[in-house]
Amino acid sequence: MALSCVEEGVCLHEPDGRLMYANPAAEALLRAQPRWAETHGRLEHLVPMQALHDARAHGCWSDSIAFLSGHTLEARLHWLGADAGRFLLLLRDGGATRSEDDQELQLRHEELNVRFNAAQEQLLQSEKLASIGQLAAGVAHEINNPIGYVHSNLGSLQEYVGNLFALIDVYERAMRAHDPHSMRTEIDDTRERLDVDFISRDLPQLLTESRQGIERVTAIVRDLRDFSRSDREHAWRLADLHAGLDSTINIVWNELRYKATLEKEYGTLPMIECxxxxxxxxxxxxxxxxxxxxxxxxxxxxxxxxxxxxxxVEIADTGGGIPAEAMQRIFDPFFTTKPVGKGTGLGLSISYGIVAKHHGRIEVESTPQTGSRFRVILPVRQPQPGGDA
Incomplete structure (x- = not known):
């Protein structure tokens, strides 16, 4: 291959950051760097995440990459979206920074990277809670509805129990009187007055509805708890994506139900590591x-x-679609096509980062006035350290 003779390092990466090809010059430049071995050459671990956004938006990004060893590489990242939808990374040796000041600068740079990652995690958690805050009124309605009829049913239940105890009291008095004819007459009159036949039909249904209402509230609270918690202290584990989708739909449903019909077409999915x-x-x-x-x-x-x-996982809508001029920027932080006050511009950017963290990718198709389709593609198992890129 001609690139094997090029002195400049050349790496070709998939849209999700996976390494497709590295020429010998690139391998020589990167092999000695810890990130190369530990991350299998994934793009987002070689350059900042902002570099991927800038390359998508403007076609190219360039800067230096610094390593703890004090070594730097000059990097240029090109987005080949119009061609193959891949990233091209070009590398040149930037030399070693040997002064104590430069070493201190590299250490501070790494420290800032750690802080930046922590800030990203906090931002993710804040965005989760902001989303729940945005949906709070709908969630409150979803909870208040079953609580309302449970409360009403408990009022009816209290009345029914009082009537049944009154009928039991009539039985006891009649038994003590030892007058069968009088006993039968009083019991029949009481049953009719208290409408015991209706109670016997309505009481099981009332209890069933109340139980379903409580189960509905329990499910909503569980979904909120699972959604809002941070995964920082939780290891990667096997999970059912369908369960996650259903719980998320339960949370947002009140926001969607008045304008959209939901169609679900689930295939058979294995448990995935996530x-x-x-x-x-x-x-x-x-x-x-x-x-x-x-x-x-x-x-x-x-x-x-x-x-x-x-x-x-594919989520599609029949809305207005995304303007062609905005397609290259939809994953940029703070970019939004929504009116002022309707969005932060962080949702898709955070989603892109989460999917990249899972070694997956997001594919987008959109036609103005027809709708959009977002497809999230994820590996069943995460790559293991030391495995293939």
């Missing part, structure tokens, strides 16, 4: 965006499928 609450954040962002894209009435479709080694 941080489920973070993926639930992705699903919530995509569902809310789909709902906001629909002005009056439309359809939101949620589909899932399984291919060798990976699964996909």
């Amino acid at each position: 941080l489920q609450s973070e993926l639930n954040q992705v699903f919530m962002n995509l569902l809310l965006n789909a709902g906001q894209a629909i002005d009056e009435e439309g359809v939101i479709s949620v589909r899932t499928g399984h291919e060798p080694g990976q699964v996909w």
Whole structure:
């Protein structure tokens, strides 16, 4: 291959950051760096996440990459979106920074990276809580509705129990009187007056409805708890994506129900290795965006499928679509096509970061006035350290 003779380091990466090819010069430049061995050459661990956004938005990003060893590489990142939808990373030796000041600068740079990652995690958690805050009125309605009829049913239950105790009291008095004819007459009159026949029919249904209402409230609270918790203290584990989708839909449903019809087409999915609450954040962002894209009435479709080694979740809407000039910027932080006050511009950017963290990718198709389709593609198992890129 001609690139094997080029002195400049050349790396070709998939849209999700996976390394496709590195020429010998690139391998020589990077092999000695810890990140190269530990991350299998993934792009987001070689350059800042902002570099990926800038390359997508402007076609190119350039800066130096610094390592703890004090070594620097001059890097240029090109987005080949119009061609193959891949990243091209070009590297040159920037030399070693040997002064104590430069070493201190490198250490501070690494420290800032650690702080930046912590800030990103805090931002993710804040965005989760902000999303729940945005949906608070709808969630309150979803809880108040079953609580309302449980409260009403308890009032009826109290009356029914009083009537039944009154009938039992008549039985006891009649038994003490030892007058069968009088006993039968008083019991029949009491049963009719208290409408005991109706109580016997209505009481089981009342209890069933109340139990369902309590179970509904329990499910909503559980979904909120699972969604809002941080995964920082939780290890990667096998999870059911369908369960995560359903719990997220339960949380956002009141926001969607008045303008959209929901269509679900679930395939058969294996359990996947992931941080489920973070993926639930992705699903919530995509569902809310789909709902906001629909002005009056439309359809939101949620589909899932399984291919060798990976699964996909697709959320589509019949809304207004994304303008062509905005497509290259939709994953940029703080970029939004929504009116002022309707969005922070962080939802898709955070979703992109979460999916990249899971070694996956997001594919987007949109047609103005027809709708948009976002497909999240995830590996079934996360790459293991020391494995192939």
